[in-house]
Structures are given as C-alpha cells and as structure tokens.
Amino acid sequence: MSKSVRKILFWIFALLFLVTASYIILYSQGYRFDNKKGVFIHSGSITIKATPANAAIFLDDVQQQTGALDIINNSVTINGLRPGNYRIRVSLAGYKDWSKTIDVHSGVSTEFWNVVLIPNDPEIKEINASNPMRYFPSPFGKKIAYVVNKDDEFQLWVNDLKNSQNTMLYSGRDVSFTDDSRENIEWNFKEDLVACPILKGGKKEYLILSTDNKDFEPVFVSSFLPQDEVPLKARWSPSNENLLYFITLRDGEHKKNLNQLDVGSRELLTIADDIYTYDLSSRSVYILKNNNVVFKTDLLGKNESQILPSPFTSNEIGDDARLIVYDDDRLALISTDGKLYLRNNGKEDSIKSLMDDCEGIQFSDDGKKMLFWNKNEINVLYLRAWDVQPRREEGEIQQIARLSSPVYNVAWYKDYEHIFFSNQGKLNIIELDGRDRRLSSSFIGSNPENFLGSYDAGNGIFYFLNEMNGENKLYFFEFPKKTGFFGG
Numbered sequence: 362m363s364k365s366v367r368k369i370l371f372w373i374f375a376l377l378f379l380v381t382a383s384y385i386i387l388y389s390q391g392y393r394f395d396n397k398k399g400v401f402i403h404s405g406s407i408t409i410k411a412t413p414a415n416a417a418i419f420l421d422d423v424q425q426q427t428g429a430l431d432i433i434n435n436s437v438t439i440n441g442l443r444p445g446n447y448r449i450r451v452s453l454a455g456y457k458d459w460s461k462t463i464d465v466h467s468g469v470s471t472e473f474w475n476v477v478l479i480p481n482d483p484e485i486k487e488i489n490a491s492n493p494m495r496y497f498p499s500p501f502g503k504k505i506a507y508v509v510n511k512d513d514e515f516q517l518w519v520n521d522l523k524n525s526q527n528t529m530l531y532s533g534r535d536v537s538f539t540d541d542s543r544e545n546i547e548w549n550f551k552e553d554l555v556a557c558p559i560l561k562g563g564k565k566e567y568l569i570l571s572t573d574n575k576d577f578e579p580v581f582v583s584s585f586l587p588q589d590e591v592p593l594k595a596r597w598s599p600s601n602e603n604l605l606y607f608i609t610l611r612d613g614e615h616k617k618n619l620n621q622l623d624v625g626s627r628e629l630l631t632i633a634d635d636i637y638t639y640d641l642s643s644r645s646v647y648i649l650k651n652n653n654v655v656f657k658t659d660l661l662g663k664n665e666s667q668i669l670p671s672p673f674t675s676n677e678i679g680d681d682a683r684l685i686v687y688d689d690d691r692l693a694l695i696s697t698d699g700k701l702y703l704r705n706n707g708k709e710d711s712i713k714s715l716m717d718d719c720e721g722i723q724f725s726d727d728g729k730k731m732l733f734w735n736k737n738e739i740n741v742l743y744l745r746a747w748d749v750q751p752r753r754e755e756g757e758i759q760q761i762a763r764l765s766s767p768v769y770n771v772a773w774y775k776d777y778e779h780i781f782f783s784n785q786g787k788l789n790i791i792e793l794d795g796r797d798r799r800l801s802s803s804f805i806g807s808n809p810e811n812f813l814g815s816y817d818a819g820n821g822i823f824y825f826l827n828e829m830n831g832e833n834k835l836y837f838f839e840f841p842k843k844t845g846f847f848g849g
Contacts, residue, residue, distance in 0.1 A: 405470065409439075411477075418452075425439050447462070459477075461800075475778035475779070483804060489527060490520060490527070494507075495546075497548070501820070505520050506572070507520070517570065536560065553602070556569050561583070565593060582595070591609065594639070598641075607619075607622070608636070642688065649682070653675070655669045673702045674694075676696070677696075683695045690707070695719050700716070702715070707756075732771065734768065769783045769814075770825075774818070778793050779791065781816050783811075783814060787804070788806075789801055822840070
C-alpha cells in the first residue's frame, strides 16, 4: 500500500472518529439529531412516580423499557425524548388507566410525581357492626366506635378491628346521640377514652367512657357544671390522655367559657372567659375572643399572646362559628352562616374572605394548601409557593370541581394532590394536576345518595356506611392497597 493511500485512510478514519466521538458525546449530553431540521437538538425527558409502582408506562401506545425504579423515590425517568407532543399512559391490570397528552420541551424533564391508579373493583370488607347510625375510627385505626339506635334505646359500641370483637360501652333510653351532624365522638390519643356528644333531657351533654377499663364508671360532663350550663365542642388534650377541653354556655346568654376537665382527678378549671370558640394544636390553645381576635395560650391556659394583628372580621360571626388552625400563620374561621375567612401570613400577612357558603375546610399536612368547599364547589388555595411540577403561586386558588348536585364526604387523599368526594351516591377521587385535563374516577356506589364516608389518611383506609335491605352496614377498603415495599 502506497504512502499516499495510507495517508488518505488515516484521515478518513480520523474524520470518522471525530464524527463518531462527537455524536457519542452529544448523545450522552442528551442531544438528538432532528432529521427534518438537520441539526442536533437537546432532548427532554419524562419522570413518573406511580402508585402502584409496578405499573407499565406507554408513550404513544408503545410500552417503555423503564428498567429499575429509582430506589430513593420509586420514580421512573424516560430520557432522550425529542421535543414534541406525546400521549402518555400508565396502566396496570385491575386498575383504570391514567393517560394525558403532554408536551416535552428541549432540555426539560416533564414530571408527574403523583400518578395514582384507581382500582376497578376495590376489595371491600365489612366491619361487624349491627345497623350503625354513625361511626368514628380511633386516631391510629385500631378501633372504631359506632352508634346504634335499637328500639328507641341509645347504644354505643366499640369494635376492636384487630380481632373484630364488639363491646357495648353504654346503653340507655334516657339519652340520644347528638342531632348535630358536625359533632363527632372524640377519642383521646391513647385510644382508651371517648367523649360522646349526646342529648340528655333535650340538652347537649358529653358522656365519657373507657374502651378498655370495665371498672371505669361513665362520666356525664354536666355533673361538674351548674344546672343552667351546657358543655359544647369537647376535645381531648394532645399531650394528656385524661384532660378534656370544652366550652360552657349558660342558658339565655351568649357568654362562653373554656374549661379543662381532668377525668382522672375529676378537677375542673376555667382557662378562658368570654370567648366565641377555640382550637388546639400539639402545644397550644387558640382562642377566638368576642372581639374576633385570636389569642394563643399553652395547653394549661397560661402565657397568653395575641396572634392576629386585627380582627378576622367586623361582622357578627354567630354562636356556632368554627376556628380551624394549622399554626400561628395559617388560621381559618367559618361563621355560623358559612362565611369563610382566612389569615395567611406568607410573603405578606393578610386576612381575606374566601366564600359565603362554606361547608368545611382542611389544611394539607404540610400546611402549603387548603381545601375548602360548599354544597356544589370544591376549591384549593395554595398557601405557599409550590415549586414542584405543576408549579403554583402563593395565593393561587383553583376550582377543582363544580357540580349541579350536592357534594359530600370531601377530604384530602394522603398525597394531598388528590381529593375524595361523593356525588349522587358515588365516591370519586379527583387530581389537582390540571395539565391536559384533571382526571376524576369513581370508586363505589352507595345508598343513600348522601352516604357517610371518611378517609383515614394515616392508615390509608376509607370507611363508609351503605344501606342494604333497610339496614346500615359498615364497610372499608384500603387505598392505596398495601402490596409490599416496591409495589404500592
């Protein structure tokens, strides 16, 4: 081979090496060659975290080889996607598909961190309870209390969910369960004492019972009060299992006092005078006084300090107003006639009126969102900026659902990116992520239309009552279903 030929071959191979090396380097950096434009473009990617985690992912109906899950957060990333429009679908046998049409942009990862697949037929289990009117799970899901009205006799039962054993705590014909749908049986944090709201002689009352100690004598809170006072809005202390807070109201007056009853020592103390309502946090008591300003004390009612710089409102809020507190900077007030006020101290400190006919609110566990609703609308307010896709601004309000018929059982799902609600006898879940469209799915049907349901986010269990042959049955299902470390 001549010297000139060797020289030509050298430069050909050198050129091929340079071209190939450049292509490999560009490819490793996320660049792809666009045949239409004839240039290299920076590719994008898609990251998906799905529940269950073993779901298949399809792009334009082509299943992707997702490989191993990210061990840190169980997510899957599909790299090297040319910018453009894709139809993404997440699928698993036994579940409804999740799908959206999305745009992938150059050099950007499009992220979906809260893809939740809905089971076609959730595994529904019945709890052994005879015709319950209302039910109340304990804080850690070990027990459930339920109310029965049998032959005009009031009965309170508790079911130990571990062994399905029922125990009657109380029965009597001289009392009835409260007629206030917002009142709940209150469990203490050790799950061994309950405060049950009842009517006795037509007056509001609380009955304290032990779920464990057979020698514990039932305690009527009114037995510690003057005859013309009634107890209201009872709550257990977050730090003392024997300490019960409640408001007292004197007949014919609007003046309320906040009290503490030590069930162990039977000692009663008044810790605040002339208030509207109150709420508890893990360390503090928040008190709404009659000037509509909120004050805070420790759990013993001491070291009082003013929280709000000004009143929630100058309007009359009524005797049945509700105070809901996340912390010093995030507090909500619902007046008796349903007006919702919010104090949000974020980038700026403000008190705003948000809704005139509010049914209820729930703060998310991280305090960055607030769910609020009325009979026909479900909304979310972002209390802090949300920097994870899809990004939201502080103070942004999104209407999640608006229906012509009433909604019930509104509650956060455990990821605080989905919301439960029931409508026309069906339980639904809807996502907050509005990219492409906001997906909503139905779970179950039930009777009556306004059936009672509730979600225990800590244990991932949805409880509900269903009417069968004229009798109430109590059911539950796990959601998400527990399928192991990598499965759910």
